[in-house]
Amino acid sequence: MNQSEANLHAIDYWQVIKNRYGVILLTFLLVFMTALVITYVMPKKYESKAVVQVRPKGTSANLIPGTGDNNRAAMEMGQTFFPTEFEVIRAQKTLDKAIEDLDLVNKWNSEPEAVRRTLRSIVDAENIRGTALIEIRVRYSDPKDAQAIAKAVSEAYRERRTKQQSEFAVQAMEQLRRAVQQQEDAVEDKRKLLSQIIRQEKIIYQGDQSLFQGSGGFNEADDAENATKAFLALEQDKIQLESQIETLLKYDGEQLLNYAGGLGLPDNIIPTLLPQYQEQKREFEGMKSSGLGSRHPTVEGQAAIIDKMQQDLVEAVANLREILKAKLELAKEQSLKLEARMNEKKDGAIKKGIANQAFVDAKNDFETSQRLLEQLKIKQISEEMNQKVIEEPIIIHEEPTLSQVPVSPNIKLNLALGAVVGLIFGVGVAFFLEYLDTSVKTLEDVERYLQVPVLAVIPKDVGVLYKQSGMSPDAEAYRILRTNIEFNRKNPEDNAITVVSGGAGEGKSTTLVNLAYICAQGGYTTLMIDADLRRPRLHTFFDINNSVGLTNYLTTELMLEDVILQTPVDNLYFMPSGILPADAAGILNSRRMSELIQDVKQRFDLVLVDSPPILGVSDASVLASEVDLTMIVVQHRKLPRNMLLRVKQAVENVGGHVIGVVLNNVDVRSDSQYQYYTSYYTYYAPAESQAPAPSSSPNQPAAQRPSSRSSKDDSKQDLY
Structure with missing residues (x-):
C-alpha cells in the first residue's frame, strides 16, 4: 500500500x-x-x-x-x-x-x-x-x-x-541486657583510667571543671610563651647594641660626633658637649673673620678652649664605645640564660599539654560512655514495661x-468482554483482509494502475435491460458508457469494439448486450458478434439458435446476410457464434475474419464483439488485434491489480488499443464513494416508461428487416 x-x-x-x-x-x-x-x-x-x-x-x-x-x-x-x-x-x-x-x-x-x-x-x-x-x-x-x-x-x-x-x-x-552489661564494664574501665591520670598529673577534677595543682593561675603554656617573648626582646636589644658599636667604629671626625650625639644613652655626655664645642668653633671663626691674627691672645685662648673640648669629646666617644661593649656582653649573658629558661619552659609546657590532652580525652570518653549507659538503661526499662503491656x-x-x-x-463481565473483543477482533480481521485484498476497489485504483479512464460504473445486480418492463433506471449507467465511448474514441471511424475481461464471470457478455441495447435505442445500427468460441452466451439472452453463425461464415461460403439476425429490438442485430470449432484461435486469426470486421464496420454504426477471457486463452488477443478498440470489463473487488495489468498488456502486446474500463457489479449501497457517480441517473429516470414494441420475430433474417436509419449508404441498406 x-x-x-x-x-x-x-x-x-x-x-x-x-x-x-x-x-x-x-x-x-x-x-x-x-x-x-x-x-x-x-x-x-x-x-x-x-x-x-x-x-x-x-x-x-x-x-x-x-x-x-x-x-x-x-x-x-x-x-x-x-x-x-x-x-x-x-x-x-x-x-x-x-x-x-x-x-x-x-x-x-x-x-x-x-x-x-x-x-x-x-x-x-x-x-x-x-x-x-x-x-x-x-x-x-x-x-x-x-x-x-x-x-x-x-x-x-x-x-x-x-x-x-x-x-x-x-x-x-x-x-539489650547484654549491651547494658557490656556498657557498664566499659564505663568502669574508663573511670579507672581517668582516676589514674588524675593521680599522676595531680589534677583537681570536679565534674566538668578541672585544675592542675601548682599552676598559680597560669599554666605551662603561658610561662613558655612569656619566656619566649623575653628572649626575643633581649635578642633585639643585643642586635641593636652590635649595630651601634659597628657604626661607632666605622665613623670618625664630625660624623662620629654627630652619630654619638644622637644615641639616647643615660651616660652619654656627648649631646651636652657637642653643642658647646660647635658654639666655640663659631666664635673662633668669628674672631678670625673680624681680622684678629692667629697669634692674637684672644684667638690663641679660644683655640686652646676648642682643643680642650675636642679632647673631651674624643674621650667621651671612647667611653661611650666601652659602655656599649659592656652592655653587649651583659646582653649576651642574659640571652644565654633566657634561651635556657625558654627551652625549659617549652619542654614543661609540652609535657603538661600531653598530660592534659590525655586527661581531656579520658574524661570525654568516660562521660560519653556514662551517658550511653544511662540511655541504654532507660531503653531497657522502657522495653521491660512495654512487654508487660499486651x-x-x-x-x-x-x-x-x-x-x-x-x-x-x-x-455480565465475560459476555461484555466477549462482545467487545469480538467486535474489535472482527474489525481487525476486516481491515486485515482489506489490507491483503489487492483487487480493484475504487475508480482511482483503475486509473492509477491501468492508466486508462473508467468509462462507466455498473451497479450490482443489473439484469438484461431489453427484458425489463418499461425503461429501467439502470439503463442510465449504459447511456453514460455509450457517451464516454463516443468522446474517448479519437477517430469516428473506429466503430469496431471488442469487450474483454480478465477472467470468467465478470459480466462481460451482459455488459455487451446492455450496451448494444442502449446504442440501438439511441438510433445506432448495432451489430453484436459472439466471438467467444469457447463458451458462447449471447444467443441465450435472445433465445436464438446457435447452430449457424460466425464459425460457419468463416469456414464456408455463406453470405453475410445468412448469419446476421435481427433481434426483437430495433436497430440491433446479432451474429451467433455457430458450431464450436476445435481450433478457435486459428479460425479467428484468418484473413476472412479480418475481411468480416472491415465489412461489418461499413454496414453498421457500431460493432460489438464478445470474446473469451483474455488471460485464459489467446482468442481475445487475436480479436483485440482485429478490431479498432478494446473495452475491458472489470468486476468490482474480484481480480488483483497485477492481473488487470496483465489484461492491459495482453491487449497492447498484439497492437490493440484500450479505450477504457467498465467497473462492473459495484454495490453502490455499501460503497458510498460510488453513490455520487450512480445516483443522479435514477433521479432523472421517468416514473412511467414504455417498452418499445418489437417489430418482428427474433429468427427473421436481417435482409427482411426494415431500415432504421435512412441516412446510411447503399451498402448498409442491403442488410435491411
Missing part, C-alpha cells in the same frame, strides 16, 4: 466496515459464542474474606516518653511491607497450619503437597487502599469450605505473626461469612 492508501479518511474506514460487515458480524458472533460457552462451562466459585489489621512492632503507646522506636515502625510500613505480608499469608507454614486445623488432607483425600498447591491458588490477599487493613480472600467451589479456609488462614496468620513478634521481643530484650500484632475486624452468590464466573 502506498502512502495515500495508508492515510485513509475516516469515511474510508467506515466504508471498509460496511463492505466487510459480514466478516465482522461472523467474527463477533464466534467470539461472543465462545465467551458464552466458556462462561457456561466454567465452574462456579464462591468467595469468603476476612479483614485484618496489621500492627508493626513499635506502633503501640510508649510508657516512657522519648523512648519509642518510630523509625523502625516507619521502616516496617514501607513500600515492601504489604507485599511481604501477602506472601507471608500464602506461605507454606501459614497454609500448613490452616491445613492441619481443618484436617484438609483427610477431608479432601489428597496428598499434602496437592492440598497446599490448591490453597495457594485459591487464597489471595489485598491491601485496602489508604488503610493498614488487609483482605484475605478465598475463592472455592464449596462456599462452606471457602468460609472455613478463610477463617483458618487468618487465624494461622495471626498466630504466626504473634509468635514471631514475641520471639523477636525476647531476643531484643536479651540483646500488644496484639494482628486484629481481625471482619470474620469470614458464608457466601450465597457465586463471584465467578462473572456472566
